Structure formats: C-alpha cells, structure tokens
Amino acid sequence: MWSSSQASTRGVVEMGGRVEAGPSHFPKRPAPRNPARVNLSRTHAVKPCSAGDRAGISVKCNLGWSSQPSPDLKRHLRGFSSASEAVLTSQSDLRKLFVGNEKIGVLLLNLGGPETLDDVQPFLFNLFADPDIIRLPRLFRFLQKPLAQFISVVRAPKSKEGYASIGGGSPLRQITDAQAEALKEALCEKDVPAKVYVGMRYWHPFTEEAIQQIKRDGITKLVVLPLYPQFSISTSGSSLRLLESIFREDEYLVNMQHTVIPSWYQREGYIKAMATLIENELTKFPEPQKVMIFFSAHGVPLAYVEEAGDPYKAEMEECIDLIMEELEKRGITNPCTLAYQSRVGPVEWLKPYTDETIVELGQKGVKSLLAVPISFVSEHIETLEEIDVEYKELALESGIKHWGRVSALGCEPTFISDLADAVIESLPYVGAMAVSNLEARQVTTSAWPAKLCISFAWLVKRILLLPDALCLGILCLTK
Numbered sequence: 139m140w141s142s143s144q145a146s147t148r149g150v151v152e153m154g155g156r157v158e159a160g161p162s163h164f165p166k167r168p169a170p171r172n173p174a175r176v177n178l179s180r181t182h183a184v185k186p187c188s189a190g191d192r193a194g195i196s197v198k199c200n201l202g203w204s205s206q207p208s209p210d211l212k213r214h215l216r217g218f219s220s221a222s223e224a225v226l227t228s229q230s231d232l233r234k235l236f237v238g239n240e241k242i243g244v245l246l247l248n249l250g251g252p253e254t255l256d257d258v259q260p261f262l263f264n265l266f267a268d269p270d271i272i273r274l275p276r277l278f279r280f281l282q283k284p285l286a287q288f289i290s291v292v293r294a295p296k297s298k299e300g301y302a303s304i305g306g307g308s309p310l311r312q313i314t315d316a317q318a319e320a321l322k323e324a325l326c327e328k329d330v331p332a333k334v335y336v337g338m339r340y341w342h343p344f345t346e347e348a349i350q351q352i353k354r355d356g357i358t359k360l361v362v363l364p365l366y367p368q369f370s371i372s373t374s375g376s377s378l379r380l381l382e383s384i385f386r387e388d389e390y391l392v393n394m395q396h397t398v399i400p401s402w403y404q405r406e407g408y409i410k411a412m413a414t415l416i417e418n419e420l421t422k423f424p425e426p427q428k429v430m431i432f433f434s435a436h437g438v439p440l441a442y443v444e445e446a447g448d449p450y451k452a453e454m455e456e457c458i459d460l461i462m463e464e465l466e467k468r469g470i471t472n473p474c475t476l477a478y479q480s481r482v483g484p485v486e487w488l489k490p491y492t493d494e495t496i497v498e499l500g501q502k503g504v505k506s507l508l509a510v511p512i513s514f515v516s517e518h519i520e521t522l523e524e525i526d527v528e529y530k531e532l533a534l535e536s537g538i539k540h541w542g543r544v545s546a547l548g549c550e551p552t553f554i555s556d557l558a559d560a561v562i563e564s565l566p567y568v569g570a571m572a573v574s575n576l577e578a579r580q581v582t583t584s585a586w587p588a589k590l591c592i593s594f595a596w597l598v599k600r601i602l603l604l605p606d607a608l609c610l611g612i613l614c615l616t617k
C-alpha cells in the first residue's frame with residue numbers, strides 16, 4: 139500500500155525493487171467503494187472482460203441504428219454475464235436493450251480548455267465559478283461569480299503565458315474529438331452502432347450543448363463516460379453533478395435510460411496500454427533497467443480526500459499498482475514512485491508534491507527519470523508545459539542526467555478498444571433515473587465538510603499571490 143512518504147522514498151531506497159503492490163490480481167479486484175461518487179442513475183464499475191472475446195471481430199457496420207443485438211454484442215454480453223453477474227440472463231433480456239428504434243449514445247465528459255488566448259480568462263472564470271473547485275459556505279454562495287471573475291482576471295496573464303508557450307491554446311478539444319471519433323468507430327467495429335458526444339465542463343463544446351444534440355438526435359439509451367480514469371469530486375464528480383442538474387430540469391432526460399461509468403482505471407485494456415507506453419519509452423534510455431518510473435498525477439486538496447471522502451488517491455494508488463504488476467509480468471522490475479503536481483493555493487494538497495520529489499530524487503542520486511502523467515488521457519497544458527518544460531528543467535538542475543516522458547494515451551488503439559468494451563459492458567445497466575438517487579445525492583452534497591468551504595480563502599490567496607493580511611480578510615468574510 140502507498141503512503142505519502144512511502145511514495146517518494148520506497149522506490150528509491152529499494153533501487154531495483156519497487157513499492158509493494160496490493161494483494162490481489164486485477165481481474166478479481168473489485169473497485170473500492172466510493173462514498174463521494176455522484177449517483178446520477180445506476181452507476182457501476184465496469185469489470186475487465188477477456189481479451190479473447192474481442193478477437194476476430196471485424197464486422198464493419200453502416201452508420202445507423204441497430205434494432206437487434208448483433209451476434210458479437212450477444213457474445214460480449216454473454217461473456218460479461220457469466221463472468222461478473224450481469225443482470226441479463228436470457229435472449230429476451232438481451233433484446234430489451236434494442237427494442238423498437240432504440241438509439242444508443244455515449245457522452246464523453248471532459249474538462250475543456252481555452253482554444254485561443256482570448257478564451258483563457260472566460261475559461262478560468264468558468265473553472266473558478268464551479269463550486270466543486272472553489273466551495274463557499276452556503277451563506278456566501280452569492281460571492282461565487284464575483285470571486286471567480288476577480289480570480290480569473292488576475293490569474294489570466296500567467297495562464298496565457300503557459301497557453302502561449304504550447305501554441306496559443308489547449309489541444310484538449312481536438313484530442314477529445316478524435317477520441318470520440320475513434321470510439322465511435324471501435325463501437326461500430328464491435329457491431330454496436332452508437333453516436334458519441336463530447337461534453338466539456340468549462341469550455342466548448344459545453345455539456346449543455348452536447349445534451350441539446352443528444353435530444354435532437356432522439357437518443358434513447360445513454361452511456362455517460364467521464365474521460366478521467368480515476369474519480370475525483372473535482373473532475374468527474376463536478377461534471378456528473380452538472381449533468382444531474384440538467385437532467386433534473388428536463389422531462390425528456392429524466393425519462394431517458396442511462397448509466398454512468400464513474401471510473402475505469404482498473405480495466406485491463408487501459409492498464410496494458412499504459413504498461414506498453416512505459417515499456418516502449420524505457421528502451422530509449424541508455425540503461426533502461428536503472429530508470430525510475432515517476433508517476434505524476436494531478437493533485438487535489440488533501441481535504442477532498444480526508445474530509446470529503448474523495449476516492450481519488452485510493453484509485454490512483456491502485457491504478458499504479460496494477461500498471462506495475464503488468465510491467466512485472468513482462469519482466470520489467472524498475473523502481474517507481476508517485477507524486478502529485480499542479481497544486482494551486484497554500485492549503486495542503488496530496489503529497490508528495492512532484493517538484494519536491496524531483497529534487498529529492500536528484501539528491502538521492504537517481505540519474506534517469508521517466509515521467510508518466512497518470513490522471514488524464516490527453517496531452518494538455520500540464521503535460522506539455524509543466525512536465526515537459528518546468529519539471530524537466532528542475533530535474534536536470536537537480537542532477538538527473540536522463541529524462542523521458544510517456545505520452546498521454548490519446549487515440550491509442552488498445553485503449554480506445556477497451557473504452558468501447560467498457561461501453562458495451564455497461565449497456566445491461568442502462569436504466570431510468572431514480573428520483574431517490576437524486577435526493578440521496580443532494581444530501582451527500584450538503585453534508586460536505588465545512589473545512590472545504592473555508593479553505594477557499596487560502597486557495598484564493600495562492601492563486602492571486604495575495605499577502606497574508608488580505609487573505610485573512612477574505613477568510614474572515616467567509617466564516
């Protein structure tokens with residue numbers, strides 16, 4: 139098991155070994171229970187399915203809607219049913235998935251990013267206006283938007299510099315669109331024709347726009363798939379909460395059958411694809427077996443995990459255990475370490491921090507480092523600028539001689555095929571939204587601890603680099 143301090147040291151101390159993996163192998167490992175997950179409808183953890191099921195599927199289908207399950211789909215679902223207690227048992231159950239003119243849609247949820255430098259400030263406004271990013275006490279909710287306006291205006295110049303250095307905007311939209319297209323094709327090849335939509339949280343195409351298109355297209359069964367492998371309140375949670383509020387207001391959507399795949403970091407295809415990227419990158423080092431595999435995950439404030447029950451850290455650690463187990467099966471036994479990057483604000487975030495860990499590794503004599511971004515499946519500002527430029531420079535200054543970085547998965551075929559399988563395996567769970575779930579979620583939300591609410595003043599201080607006195611003023615305001 140990982141702990142904050144272990145993560146940065148054990149792999150180093152035990153050069154040639156690595157931090158011990160969890161006790162079981164991943165096909166049997168259940169997803170940890172997740173108290174903070176949004177219950178949009180019937181969320182479920184999709185379990186890995188056998189690679190053998192996928193072999194030989196080469197049926198190209200025409201675009202359009204299927205009204206009958208194909209033999210391939212039946213085989214998929216049968217495999218899933220016997221392997222992991224899926225709810226469908228008979229042919230007539232299977233047919234229920236496709237009666238009449240059912241239209242399957244997949245909604246990919248992602249963060250979104252500014253496409254031009256002019257978009258940066260309004261993008262930041264949307265981000266900071268999100269109560270899952272900056273939480274204000276109920277009494278001060280009316281300040282959310284003015285505060286977001288203020289912070290976004292002050293932070294924009296620094297953010298713009300970052301986006302300017304990676305070509306003038308975020309590549310997220312293009313990459314996510316390409317992933318959507320690839321997923322549609324993969325589903326089609328598996329004989330499950332579906333439309334794939336992209337709904338971004340903070341920039342175009344916004345989730346609301348995707349939902350309008352889903353309604354115009356008359357989708358009747360929707361699979362909601364956040365593009366974050368691990369669940370966090372601040373990412374998938376925020377997107378699902380927004381979606382839930384959109385659904386609640388809309389009669390069509392309340393009645394539309396849907397399901398949510400809340401996280402999928404434990405899936406075999408994803409784990410194998412990550413392991414392959416690492417394996418390939420290791421060969422580029424002069425002495426591959428001596429390279430420290432350095433997993434760098436996006437951080438979240440510690441209170442999200444410790445107070446609000448965010449499963450993010452647990453899922454991250456399990457994910458890394460699984461990747462290392464897979465590498466071990468391939469005879470790769472390099473040391474590894476996990477650290478968290480991109481913190482904003484002086485409140486404590488998940489530790490160890492990436493920058494501090496790099497310096498420590500240098501001091502401990504590590505000479506070769508392979509950075510592996512682990513919390514996101516697209517290239518973005520934090521891989522292209524923070525890791526490739528800032529952390530690389532820091533590493534070289536700290537005595538690291540050889541630096542490498544694993545690319546984000548993007549449209550890697552094993553990964554996309556696995557996402558398609560996740561969608562197919564989720565179809566038996568598609569069902570109508572239960573009102574009681576909505577109520578349950580509202581209770582969960584309002585029960586979030588007050589500590590999260592007041593920590594925002596410190597966040598604001600750090601984002602704006604404000605002096606302590608002013609920060610204390612903001613803090614007093616919120617108490």
Ligand SMILES: C=CC1=C(C)c2cc3[nH]c(cc4nc(cc5[nH]c(cc1n2)c(C)c5CCC(=O)O)C(CCC(=O)O)=C4C)c(C)c3C=C
Nearest residue numbers: 251252271297308370372373436437438482513514518519
């Ligand atoms: C799993 C991934 C992410 C988590 C968890 C996350 C939490 C989180 N982020 C901020 C503040 C900012 N994030 C910004 C950009 C950004 N964040 C993620 C992913 C996660 N964030 C991505 C992929 C991106 C980049 C998008 C792109 O355009 O390429 C930014 C803006 C960039 C900047 O100015 O630095 C901010 C600010 C908080 C506060 C938080 C948890 C509470």
Ligand SMILES: [Fe+2]
Nearest residue numbers: 249372436480
């Ligand atoms: Fe972020």
